[in-house]
Amino acid sequence: MLSPASILHVFTPSCPICATALTNAVVFILLDKEVKTLSYEAYIPMAEKTVQALITEARQKWDDLIHVAIVHKIGDCPVGETSVVIAVSSAHRKQGLEAVHWLIDELKVKVPIWKKEVYVHGGPDGVDGGEVWKANNAMP
Amino acid sequence: MLSPASILHVFTPSCPICATALTNAVVFILLDKEVKTLSYEAYIPMAEKTVQALITEARQKWDDLIHVAIVHKIGDCPVGETSVVIAVSSAHRKQGLEAVHWLIDELKVKVPIWKKEVYVHGGPDGVDGGEVWKANNAMP
Numbered sequence: 715m716l717s718p719a720s721i722l723h724v725f726t727p728s729c730p731i732c733a734t735a736l737t738n739a740v741v742f743i744l745l746d747k748e749v750k751t752l753s754y755e756a757y758i759p760m761a762e763k764t765v766q767a768l769i770t771e772a773r774q775k776w777d778d779l780i781h782v783a784i785v786h787k788i789g790d791c792p793v794g795e796t797s798v799v800i801a802v803s804s805a806h807r808k809q810g811l812e813a814v815h816w817l818i819d820e821l822k823v824k825v826p827i828w829k830k831e832v833y834v835h836g837g838p839d840g841v842d843g844g845e846v847w848k849a850n851n852a853m854p
Numbered sequence: 855m856l857s858p859a860s861i862l863h864v865f866t867p868s869c870p871i872c873a874t875a876l877t878n879a880v881v882f883i884l885l886d887k888e889v890k891t892l893s894y895e896a897y898i899p900m901a902e903k904t905v906q907a908l909i910t911e912a913r914q915k916w917d918d919l920i921h922v923a924i925v926h927k928i929g930d931c932p933v934g935e936t937s938v939v940i941a942v943s944s945a946h947r948k949q950g951l952e953a954v955h956w957l958i959d960e961l962k963v964k965v966p967i968w969k970k971e972v973y974v975h976g977g978p979d980g981v982d983g984g985e986v987w988k989a990n991n992a993m994p
Contacts, residue, residue, distance in 0.1 A: 807958060811951065811954065811955045811958075812955075814950075814951065815947075815951045815952075818947060818951075
């Protein structure tokens with residue numbers, strides 16, 4: 715299970731690099747809901763490349779970012795479990811907050827990840843088998 | 855020690871209320887830096903009242919907020935330890951991100967909390983004893 719705590723640890727004093735440099739950390743956590751299970755699939759090499767490009771672009775847009783971590787779950791993700799964690803630390807809070815907002819919006823649109831929604835009582839619009847594949851940015 | 859994890863637990867599936875309602879959680883964590891120790895003092899009754907008023911105002915501004923948690927450390931806060939955690943969950947990520955940004959900015963300006971900076975090698979501008987009290991919004 716993807717745990718926000720596993721990401722947060724790099725933003726705490728137990729990480730010697732951070733202890734003197736870090737002031738603000740913004741963590742965006744996306745939990746799944748509404749359906750029984752989501753299952754994510756990705757074109758991994760392109761997804762990793764795209765995420766790296768987004769981080770590079772974010773560092774150009776906001777020049778005081780310190781750490782940037784993005785983790786996306788692939789495979790089954792039951793309702794209520796975390797599917798995405800984006801964590802950014804920055805010298806000034808405004809930049810960190812703006813960067814996290816931009817990163818989740820861009821990730822949803824640009825990173826090649828798709829999700830299959832498995833419904834408890836069948837899917838919408840008469841979908842057979844109670845499953846439907848959607849673009850990752852379909853919601854929310 | 856104020857732990858982000860202690861706040862995050864209300865945003866996880868172990869909280870039955872959240873499990874079906876929650877999609878997005880935004881957590882802002884402010885860690886202290888630059889000085890040996892910060893010490894916070896607050897006019898507690900007014901601070902609690904002001905924080906509650908900010909939460910009420912945030913819920914009016916962004917009507918799909920689900921959970922809002924704000925915790926501020928009072929007393930000594932060594933470098934690298936968390937002094938503030940603001941956590942918001944919302945049905946749509948845009949509102950949650952905007953609300954967290956607004957809440958930390960408003961908290962810094964409006965909540966009656968002051969901080970004493972204790973310097974390793976004495977304070978700036980020849981401050982005796984290496985300590986100086988500042989308004990909470992002095993930085994960063």
